[in-house]
Amino acid sequence: MGIIRKTKSVKKILNEFQIESKALSTLDLIHRFEAEFNKTTIYRVLDKLEDDGVLHSFQGKNGVKWYAKCEDCTEHKHSDIHPHFQCLSCGQTDCLDFSIHIPKIPNREVSFSQFLLQGHCENCMA
Numbered sequence: 001m002g003i004i005r006k007t008k009s010v011k012k013i014l015n016e017f018q019i020e021s022k023a024l025s026t027l028d029l030i031h032r033f034e035a036e037f038n039k040t041t042i043y044r045v046l047d048k049l050e051d052d053g054v055l056h057s058f059q060g061k062n063g064v065k066w067y068a069k070c071e072d073c074t075e076h077k078h079s080d081i082h083p084h085f086q087c088l089s090c091g092q093t094d095c096l097d098f099s100i101h102i103p104k105i106p107n108r109e110v111s112f113s114q115f116l117l118q119g120h121c122e123n124c125m126a
Contacts, residue, residue, distance in 0.1 A: 009037050011043050017055065022094040023068040023084065025060065058114045060086050060093055068095050083115035089124035 012033065029042050039109060046067055049055040066084070083099055087095040095118070096109045104111055 003005070007045075009033075009045050010049070012036070013042065013049070014054070017069050022092060023066040025064050025093070027064055027067045029067075039050050058084050058116060059100050060084075060116060061088070061091075061118065066093050081113060083117050085117045085119070085121070087121035087124055087126075088118055092121050092123075 007117070013029065016029065016032065026043065026046065027108050029046070033042060046055065046057070050057055050067070053070055056070050057065050057067050060066045067088075081102060082098060083096045083100060084093060085096055100113075100115055102113060
């Protein structure tokens with residue numbers, strides 16, 4: 001993992017991922033920290049944390065980028081190949097705890113993949 005400077009913005013954003021067990025969108029984080037940091041700082045910190053294997057990202061509904069904590073990733077390889085679920089009613093989005101097998105494709109090397117399942121969470125179905 002690369003060297004992450006523990007600036008105020010890095011500490012606060014990392015703390016949000018310690019508190020929350022679900023994924024957080026860039027929009028959520030911008031809203032939470034709009035009084036403290038500008039959007040550029042938030043995007044820069046998220047990009048750095050992803051580059052260093054601390055967070056992984058995926059595209060959600062309407063193209064919004066979401067982030068979640070990595071488990072065993074490094075700055076050289078993200079190993080978080082798992083699906084994510086997004087509720088179409090409340091918007092809650094989280095990682096699903098099972099892996100997906102990526103088949104070998106002749107004459108190709110897969111570097112990145114995304115799996116987003118959408119539907120309704122247990123709270124919204126109740």
